[in-house]
Amino acid sequence: MPGVEKRTEEWKPLRELPITWVTLSELKPHERLNNEELKGFIESLTSSGIFWLPLLISKNEKIIIDGHHRWKGLLELGAEKAPAVMVDYADPEIELGIWFPLLSKDKTTFLEALQKASITTKIVKDRNEAINEVHSGKASFAIVGKENEEAVLVYNKPEACDMLVKIEGESIVYIDTESAALAEVDNEEAKFAIIRKPLSKDSVRRTCSKGEVFPAKSTRHILPFTFQKIDVKINEIIPNFSNKEK
Ligand code: ADP
DSSP: SSSSSEOOOOOOOOOOOOEEEEEGGGOOOBBBBHHHHHHHHHHHHHHHHHEEEEEEEEETTTTTOOOOOHHHHHHHTTSSEEEEEOOTTTTSSSEEEEEEEOSSSSSSHHHHHHHHTTTOOEEEESSHHHHHHHHSSSSEEEEEEEEESEEEOOOOOOOOHHHHHHHHOOEEEESHHHHHHHHHHHHTSSSSEEEEEOOOOOHHHHHHHTTTOBBBTTTEOSSEEOOOOOOEEEEHTTTHHHHHHH
């Protein structure tokens, strides 16, 4: 599994929502895919023969809110349509958060990698200063440790974050809120947290409409509810699936 998600979210009520069969080629991804996760989904689907989690799609823009690997995996297996839950992306009930990667290796490992890639960094005296610089939109991201420790800022290179994530490795932990990320550092569960710029729904719309994508594991869409699981046989999605496998 490429990274571990750690959530601090509370329990959410279950909503039964209508299932719509969407045309996969019309959907717009907004995040880069991870090959391991793609392989994992294909393996899970083909071995169980059941598709149990509908895609989550924005009704008007056809943006994939959740389900990038399901979408790509189904396309690769030859599917044309798939079951989805449709929501109105403009609905304020749907919020957009981000994931905060946690780092446990030594700071020099990350700093050396940034230096080697000719990425300019700026060291500031504490993490609050660094976080303000990211929140104000000036810096792309910050690598922060405990409150009074020096922090590292990276400007104009949001994709450099991917490099650090890769260095941290497969077992990297992503946590769902900034305060939880800082608490992990304070409790010494991690050495550093990467604090990234918050994203807006408009930036997701703009990125999609240009045919571009964000790095993997950037966005975290937050719904105030969960929705039902389904039980759709693979042959209902890919009619000639078993023939193909033989
Ligand atoms: P992303 O999180 O990038 O949008 P996905 O949500 O599609 O991508 O990631 C793969 C998801 O597929 C996992 O959340 C996993 O729960 C789900 N999954 C695994 N096996 C199946 C299956 N047989 N049917 C439906 N969903 C599955």
